[in-house]
Amino acid sequence: MSEHTKNKIEYIIAIVSDFAAAHSLTTMQAYRYLERYQGIDFIDRFYNVEHTFSFEDVIEDLTAYCHRKGGALA
Numbered sequence: 001m002s003e004h005t006k007n008k009i010e011y012i013i014a015i016v017s018d019f020a021a022a023h024s025l026t027t028m029q030a031y032r033y034l035e036r037y038q039g040i041d042f043i044d045r046f047y048n049v050e051h052t053f054s055f056e057d058v059i060e061d062l063t064a065y066c067h068r069k070g071g072a073l074a
Contacts, residue, residue: 008047015043015058022059023073033073037066 019039020030034040039062043050050058067074 011047011051012040012043015062018055019059019062033071034062034066037069037071039066
């Protein structure tokens with residue numbers, strides 16, 4: 001596994017954990033929500049940009065993105 005791939009995986013895990021904490025969810029609930037509303041795909045596709053922002057900004061971006069895709073969290 002390349003270093004870039006390893007870093008991306010670790011980053012996605014950290015984002016899911018922070019997303020869960022920000023929205024008072026378990027990590028599994030957060031993962032399922034992000035998967036259902038394409039948040040994991042968003043982070044994967046835009047990793048090169050998103051990882052340069054603060055975690056708070058990324059959580060805001062992710063929340064807004066999932067909301068636009070039909071998610072109830074806002």
